[in-house]
Amino acid sequence: MAEAIIQMRDVNKWYGKFHVLRNINLEVAPKERVVICGPSGSGKSTLIRCLNRLEEHQQGNIIVDGTELTNDVKHVEAIRREVGMVFQHFNLFPHLTVLENLTLGPIWVLKKPKAEAEQEAIKYLERVRIPEQANKFPGQLSGGQQQRVAIARSLCMNPKVMLFDEPTSALDPEMVKEVLDVMVELAVGTGMTMICVTHEMGFARKVADRVIFMDQGEIIEQNTPDAFFDNPQNERTKLFLSQILH
Amino acid sequence: MQNTIDTAPNLGLMANMVIWLRDRFFSSVGNSLLTVLSVWLLLMAIPALFDWGFTRASFYANNAQECREAGGACWAFIGEKYRFILFGTYPFEQQWRPLIAMLLFVAMLILSTWQRLWNLSLLVLWIMSLTTVAILMWGGIFGLTYVENSSWGGLPITLLLATFAIALSFPIGVVLALGRRSNMPVIKSICVVYIELIRGVPLISLLFMASLMLPLFLPEGLTIDKLLRALIAMVLFSAAYVAETVRGGLQAIPKGQFEGAESLGLGYWQQMRLIILPQALKIVIPPLVGIFISMFKDTSLVVIIGIFDLTLAAKSSLADAKWQGFGVEAYIFISLIYFIFCFSMSRYSQVLERRLSVGQKR
Numbered sequence: 001m002a003e004a005i006i007q008m009r010d011v012n013k014w015y016g017k018f019h020v021l022r023n024i025n026l027e028v029a030p031k032e033r034v035v036i037c038g039p040s041g042s043g044k045s046t047l048i049r050c051l052n053r054l055e056e057h058q059q060g061n062i063i064v065d066g067t068e069l070t071n072d073v074k075h076v077e078a079i080r081r082e083v084g085m086v087f088q089h090f091n092l093f094p095h096l097t098v099l100e101n102l103t104l105g106p107i108w109v110l111k112k113p114k115a116e117a118e119q120e121a122i123k124y125l126e127r128v129r130i131p132e133q134a135n136k137f138p139g140q141l142s143g144g145q146q147q148r149v150a151i152a153r154s155l156c157m158n159p160k161v162m163l164f165d166e167p168t169s170a171l172d173p174e175m176v177k178e179v180l181d182v183m184v185e186l187a188v189g190t191g192m193t194m195i196c197v198t199h200e201m202g203f204a205r206k207v208a209d210r211v212i213f214m215d216q217g218e219i220i221e222q223n224t225p226d227a228f229f230d231n232p233q234n235e236r237t238k239l240f241l242s243q244i245l246h
Numbered sequence: 247m248q249n250t251i252d253t254a255p256n257l258g259l260m261a262n263m264v265i266w267l268r269d270r271f272f273s274s275v276g277n278s279l280l281t282v283l284s285v286w287l288l289l290m291a292i293p294a295l296f297d298w299g300f301t302r303a304s305f306y307a308n309n310a311q312e313c314r315e316a317g318g319a320c321w322a323f324i325g326e327k328y329r330f331i332l333f334g335t336y337p338f339e340q341q342w343r344p345l346i347a348m349l350l351f352v353a354m355l356i357l358s359t360w361q362r363l364w365n366l367s368l369l370v371l372w373i374m375s376l377t378t379v380a381i382l383m384w385g386g387i388f389g390l391t392y393v394e395n396s397s398w399g400g401l402p403i404t405l406l407l408a409t410f411a412i413a414l415s416f417p418i419g420v421v422l423a424l425g426r427r428s429n430m431p432v433i434k435s436i437c438v439v440y441i442e443l444i445r446g447v448p449l450i451s452l453l454f455m456a457s458l459m460l461p462l463f464l465p466e467g468l469t470i471d472k473l474l475r476a477l478i479a480m481v482l483f484s485a486a487y488v489a490e491t492v493r494g495g496l497q498a499i500p501k502g503q504f505e506g507a508e509s510l511g512l513g514y515w516q517q518m519r520l521i522i523l524p525q526a527l528k529i530v531i532p533p534l535v536g537i538f539i540s541m542f543k544d545t546s547l548v549v550i551i552g553i554f555d556l557t558l559a560a561k562s563s564l565a566d567a568k569w570q571g572f573g574v575e576a577y578i579f580i581s582l583i584y585f586i587f588c589f590s591m592s593r594y595s596q597v598l599e600r601r602l603s604v605g606q607k608r
Contacts, residue, residue, distance in 0.1 A: 054505055080511035091506030095524050095602075104520060105510040157510060 003066075005030045005161060005193055006051060011060035013046060020046050021057065022217040030160070031191045035204040035225075038214035039240060044197045047214070048163045051195070052083045065160055081109060084154030088166040090146045092138040098125070098149050099134040105157045117156070124152040128182050144175030148182055155186075162186070164196040176200070183207070201245060205229065213237045310569045323572040324579050327563040331579065334399015334554040340391065344402045347382040350375055351405060359594055361601065395473050399554030401583065407473070407555070408542040408587075411480035415541075418481065419488025420527075424518065426493055437489070444486035450547055452479040457551040476548045484541050491533045495526035528602050535595035539588045556580050 006028040013021040020043045028034055036044045049055040050062060053069055053076045062069040064079045093101050102121035106112040112120075125131040128148040130141075138146055147167055154162060164183065168176040180203050186192050187207045198204070204211050204225055211228040213221045213236075221228070221237045229245075232238045257265075271281040302318025306325070313320035324331075333341045354375045358368060383402065386392035425437035444452070456479035460470060470478075499522055507517040527534070546557035554562075560576045563569075 052509055054508060077511050077513065080509060083509075085505075085509040087502060087506065087509075089502055091502040091509075093503065093506065093521055093525075095528070105512070108516050108520065109511040154509070 003030075004028060005065055006195070007061070007063040008047075008050075009061045009063075011047075011050065011057050011062060013043075013050065013055065013057045013059075020217050021050070024060070024217075024219060026212075026219065028161075028193065028195060030193055033187050033194045033207055033209045034196070034212060035208040035210070036195065036197045036212045036214060037199065037201070037204070037240070037244075038220075041216075042214040043217040044214050045165050048085075048165060048195055048197055051161075051163060052080050052085055054085075081157060082160045083163060084157055084159035084161070085163045085165065086147070086150050086154055086167045088170050090138070090143075090150045090170075092146055092150055092153070094138050097135050097137055098130075098141070101138065101149060102153050102156045105153070110157065121152070121156055124155050125149075127155070127185075128152045129178075142175060143171045144178045147171065147175075147179045151179075151182055151186070161193045161195065164194065164198065166197050166199070168198065168200060199244060201229065213240065215240070310572075314571070319578075320572050320575055323569055323575050326569060327566075327576070328579070330400075330563050331556070331559045331576065332400045334403070334559045335397050336399060336402075337391075337393060337397070340385075340393060343382045343385065343390065343393075344398070344400075347379040348402055348405060350382075351379055351409070355409070359597075395471065398473075400559040401556050403473070403548075403554060404542075404545045404556040405587075407477060407480065407545045407548065410477055411484055411541050411545075412538045414477075414481045415484035415488055418485040420492050420523070422485060422489035423492035423496060426489065427496060441486045441489050444483060445490070449480070449483050449544055450550055452483050453547060453551050455479070456482075472551065473553060476551060476553055480541065480544070483544075484537065487537050488534065491530050491537060492526060494533075495530035496522065498529055499526055528599070531595050531599050531602075535591055539591050542588055542591070543584060556583065 004027040006026070008024050008026040011021055011024040012019070024047060026047075036047065038044050046055055050057050050069075051064060056071075057069075065082050067075050067079055069075065069079060093104070096104065099118060099121055102124065103114065103117040106117040106120065107114055110117075122131060122134060125134055128151055130145055130148055133141060133145060133149070138149065141149065151167075167183070168179050171179060180200060183194070183196070183203065184207050187194055194207075196203075196208075208225050210222055211225050212219055213228070213232075213234070215236050221232065221234045223233075228237075229241065232241055272278040298318050300318075302316055303321055304313045304316040304318065305321045307313040307316075307320065307322035310320075310323075313322055329338070329341060333344050336344055354372060357363065357371070363371075381387065381390070383398060384393060384395070422437050422441060425433045426441065428434050428437075453476060456475045457472065460475055460478070464470065503521055503525065504517065507521045512520065545555055548555050549558040549561070557580060560580045563576055564573050
């Protein structure tokens with residue numbers, strides 16, 4: 001059994017008085033695909049945002065690829081190089097072209113020469129099936145295209161883990177499939193470790209190794225997709241599934 | 247079956263004109279009254295102005311008496327005094343030097359607006375031209391007689407003070423804005439105190455303080471040139487306003503941009519330089535250019551510490567006993583000069599905004 005690439009031990013977080021993460025214990029193995037679902041306010045986004053220090057946990061340990069996440073800036077920056085993130089609202093840089101968005105990280109953080117970074121960027125753009133958009137600005141693309149650019153941007157950093165924070169929630173329905181296809185190809189084709197917060201249960205069934213259900217800051221249930229959807233154990237899980245699978 | 251596409255009937259030129267006028271000038275009672283009032287004001291003002299400024303004006307006159315007899319504007323006064331207004335107390339025969347220096351300076355400013363030149367070569371060009379300007383203005387070498395800067399005056403002073411004040415206050419203001427938003431309490435407090443202190447006092451008092459108090463803080467024997475003191479005061483003043491404007495721009499950047507940059511592993515200064523500041527500065531171009539335009543005109547306040555800028559030169563030109571009473575002409579002349587520079591800055595800012603908005607909704 002390979003050493004877990006992500007370990008969360010007794011992680012607790014408060015927003016002021018509000019206890020948003022309660023005693024989270026989670027281990028993710030390399031190449032594992034984990035889908036986290038749950039009602040809104042359950043802390044799922046907060047959980048994955050703690051993994052690259054976009055949020056700070058107050059108690060417990062988070063260890064990513066052997067490095068512990070603390071206030072040490074060097075650790076944080078090292079971890080961020082290994083962990084890529086795709087956001088619900090894309091967070092592309094509007095003043096740069098698509099190609100520049102992709103090559104920014106490799107050039108300035110990984111110190112790659114510009115030509116090499118651009119070659120790799122085009123490769124990833126082909127991977128997400130929009131190589132012809134390289135010289136456009138994000139504002140000129142559709143939502144689905146922007147999210148695919150965002151995925152390509154994270155991939156250009158060659159991360160070990162990819163975090164997805166509700167990547168399709170802000171998209172028009174007809175564009176959801178094109179993004180999910182890219183994510184499926186990523187999971188199946190490259191064996192990337194993926195942790196995905198999403199409501200797309202079809203995607204979870206197809207690709208996930210494990211589905212985790214969170215409610216009110218706690219992990220309530222986790223299981224393989226088939227067991228999770230066909231045979232939920234906990235009452236709250238059953239209630240949630242009945243609400244979203246209609 | 248008839249072709250049912252309706253096009254607006256073509257009523258002919260006269261009818262179209264009437265409709266156009268009616269919609270724009272007489273669309274309601276209020277608008278009609280305003281139109282009538284405006285036209286009346288224009289009819290009162292423009293012919294009179296034209297009459298004063300051109301018809302009855304004297305463009306050439308041998309002395310003030312002739313000018314006054316003509317009754318209109320005395321542009322001959324400007325013809326007589328323009329060298330004094332433009333160059334102040336700079337030695338008369340040497341005035342070709344500040345002329346060339348200023349032409350070079352303005353040419354460099356215009357060249358700097360060309361975006362393709364924004365790299366190291368521009369810096370080199372600036373260093374070379376500033377050296378040339380310095381040599382021309384001060385002299386002392388290459389056979390030029392030495393003219394110390396207390397004899398400089400007029401437009402060169404205004405241009406040099408304004409340009410250096412703007413150029414230096416901008417980076418300082420950006421750093422102050424970043425500092426004020428910092429999480430480190432010491433840095434944040436220093437920036438807040440500085441900004442609020444400076445914004446609480448008028449520029450005139452800063453100029454006084456720089457002129458009178460700065461020498462007190464310096465060790466014995468070390469004096470700072472008066473022009474430099476004025477420049478320091480103006481830089482300190484402008485930086486505070488630039489800081490608050492830039493801070494407004496920084497606040498307008500959505501948190502997602504910071505998170506996107508952080509998730510890529512970019513460090514703080516990399517984030518600011520590559521992602522945040524380009525966007526924030528673009529947003530605040532309008533108020534920022536407004537600050538710079540104000541700074542250009544605020545150079546006229548240095549009369550208070552006895553520096554001979556364009557405004558003081560105009561004022562002094564009126565002291566001539568032989569040419570009395572032509573204040574209007576003198577101030578119209580320098581107003582025109584100020585207007586040319588300020589309006590150019592304003593136009594350039596619009597060009598810059600348009601250029602930087604490629605690919606985005608405006």
